[in-house]
Amino acid sequence: MQANGEAAAAALTLTAAAIGGSPTVSQDTRGKHRIFAELKHLEQEARFLEEELDKLNRIENVSASLQLLLHRIENSPDPLLPITSGPTIYVVGSVVRTASGLAWL
Amino acid sequence: MSVAELKERHVTATETVNALRERLTQRRQLLLDTDVSTYARNHGKTAISFSPTDLVCCRTLQGHTGKVYSLDWTQERNRIVSASQDGRFIVWNALTSQKTHATKLPCAYVMTCAFSRSGQSVACGGLDSACSIFNLNSQVDRDGNIPPSRVLTGHKGYVSCCQFVPDQEFHLITSSGDQTCGLWDVTTGQRISVFGGEFPSGHTSDVLSVSVNTSNSNMFVSGSCDATARVWDTRIASRPVRTYYGHTGDVNTVKFFPDGQRFGTGSDDGTCRLFDMKTGHQLQIYSQQYGENDDIPCVKSIAFSISGRLLFAGYSNGDCYVWDTLLAEVVLNLGSLQNSHEGTISCLGLSSDGSALCTGSYDKKLKIWAFGGHREVV
Numbered sequence: 001m002q003a004n005g006e007a008a009a010a011a012l013t014l015t016a017a018a019i020g021g022s023p024t025v026s027q028d029t030r031g032k033h034r035i036f037a038e039l040k041h042l043e044q045e046a047r048f049l050e051e052e053l054d055k056l057n058r059i060e061n062v063s064a065s066l067q068l069l070l071h072r073i074e075n076s077p078d079p080l081l082p083i084t085s086g087p088t089i090y091v092v093g094s095v096v097r098t099a100s101g102l103a104w105l
Numbered sequence: 106m107s108v109a110e111l112k113e114r115h116v117t118a119t120e121t122v123n124a125l126r127e128r129l130t131q132r133r134q135l136l137l138d139t140d141v142s143t144y145a146r147n148h149g150k151t152a153i154s155f156s157p158t159d160l161v162c163c164r165t166l167q168g169h170t171g172k173v174y175s176l177d178w179t180q181e182r183n184r185i186v187s188a189s190q191d192g193r194f195i196v197w198n199a200l201t202s203q204k205t206h207a208t209k210l211p212c213a214y215v216m217t218c219a220f221s222r223s224g225q226s227v228a229c230g231g232l233d234s235a236c237s238i239f240n241l242n243s244q245v246d247r248d249g250n251i252p253p254s255r256v257l258t259g260h261k262g263y264v265s266c267c268q269f270v271p272d273q274e275f276h277l278i279t280s281s282g283d284q285t286c287g288l289w290d291v292t293t294g295q296r297i298s299v300f301g302g303e304f305p306s307g308h309t310s311d312v313l314s315v316s317v318n319t320s321n322s323n324m325f326v327s328g329s330c331d332a333t334a335r336v337w338d339t340r341i342a343s344r345p346v347r348t349y350y351g352h353t354g355d356v357n358t359v360k361f362f363p364d365g366q367r368f369g370t371g372s373d374d375g376t377c378r379l380f381d382m383k384t385g386h387q388l389q390i391y392s393q394q395y396g397e398n399d400d401i402p403c404v405k406s407i408a409f410s411i412s413g414r415l416l417f418a419g420y421s422n423g424d425c426y427v428w429d430t431l432l433a434e435v436v437l438n439l440g441s442l443q444n445s446h447e448g449t450i451s452c453l454g455l456s457s458d459g460s461a462l463c464t465g466s467y468d469k470k471l472k473i474w475a476f477g478g479h480r481e482v483v
Contacts, residue, residue: 031108032108032111035108035111035112035115036111038115039111039114039115039118042115042118042119042121042122043118044306045122045306046118046121046122046125048306048344049122049125049126049129050125052129052347053125053128053129053132056129056132056133056136059136059384059385059386060136060384061136061137061138062136062137062138062139062140062384062386062388063138063139063144065381065384065386065388066139066141066144066145066388069141069367069388070144070145070148070150070431072364072413073412073413073414073430073431074414076363076411076412076413076414077411077412078410078411078412078414078415078459079411079458079459079460079475079476080160080410080411080415080459080460080462080475080476081153081410081412081414081415081476081480082153082154082155082156082159082476082478082479082481083153083480083481083482083483084412084480084481084483085482085483104163104164104200104460104473105161105163105475105477
């Protein structure tokens with residue numbers, strides 16, 4: 001398990017200082033549009049994050065899903081494993097045959 | 106509203122987003138009560154034990170004259186397509202090692218290749234920012250090359266990865282250096298959907314890899330230089346279903362787990378991770394211990410065995426670790442076995458029946474690995 005502090009690092013880091021100083025009137029319009037678009041993006045991102053926080057309240061712990069994972073892995077035949085469950089794997093001497101009938105060796 | 110007022114609102118909105126992200130991180134941390142290996146050990150599971158001759162190289166495919174960058178298997182009949190720095194793709198009969206097709210690509214700088222579901226078409230993409238589609242039944246030109254039947258243009262950056270949608274012969278998913286993924290109809294050449302780009306919840310850097318969910322082909326996962334993986338629903342291009350954090354470097358490779366409920370990732374940070382698609386939980390980290398001054402090798406490519414018990418991971422230093430996914434232990438290193446590759450293993454792929462793994466390498470060769478030991482069936 002690892003602290004997911006990287007999520008904070010992935011957060012947007014734009015600050016007012018990065019946007020720039022006072023432009024002239026003609027430059028002002030371009031800057032205004034850009035800032036407005038970025039603001040809309042940020043507001044939408046905030047809504048998405050709030051939705052995700054809400055969903056997290058209804059999500060179970062990690063351990064709740066692992067029993068199924070173990071069961072699934074252990075009960076699936078696997079031609080690359082030295083010990084595996086049947087019935088789709090056939091062993092003829094050292095020849096591995098799968099359901100498709102291929103033998104590589 | 107004045108610029109100054111907008112700037113103030115921008116600062117406030119940024120602080121809000123950052124605070125929400127932090128709350129999300131902390132809330133999710135509370136749900137991480139265990140991981141796969143701790144849970145498996147607590148339930149008495151022990152690691153897979155391979156003897157030195159259990160997994161053997163049973164075929165070496167030679168013919169490329171440059172590094173192998175990408176490979177893909179057909180769904181049936183066990184053919185492999187590979188793409189190389191030599192500017193060609195080659196189609197191999199994996200059982201006989203014979204080449205059935207070898208074609209020079211319109212753009213030599215290829216990065217990815219994929220078979221269509223039927224195996225009749227091959228898609229290749231790369232630095233030309235396009236994906237070329239080749240019909241293997243087409244007549245060759247005077248130079249012996251198959252001309253592309255369609256070229257998919259629209260990406261504004263290199264095409265890093267492509268995969269056909271498993272149950273749709275004519276739909277292709279691509280990932281690109283332009284920070285987007287695309288869904289294409291290869292019969293018309295039209296891009297049906299763009300995932301990311303202008304929308305704020307898309308990737309914020311180059312997208313390097315995609316994997317389509319074989320259990321639900323409406324879903325695919327992408328991995329990016331922004332250190333995240335994102336799951337997308339092909340019917341909703343405006344935003345990803347979920348974003349998965351954890352890696353601290355480029356996510357070079359993503360692959361769905363066989364049951365489609367989880368997916369694995371591999372990164373420049375040297376780790377592989379397993380995520381639960383629905384909950385977003387990071388279930389396990391697969392990483393080695395390195396010294397402070399060691400160069401940490403990047404994970405270039407991953408593949409799961411058909412049960413999901415094994416995770417194959419190719420690294421930039423030539424290692425190809427076989428991880429026991431339950432115990433998070435390295436149980437074998439294909440890179441150190443007899444007759445293994447002599448360079449970075451750049452791509453991996455499992456055959457459709459799970460009986461063989463193909464590896465492609467910077468040593469210009471492909472190798473096929475299968476189980477050659479004594480098997481116990483329980």
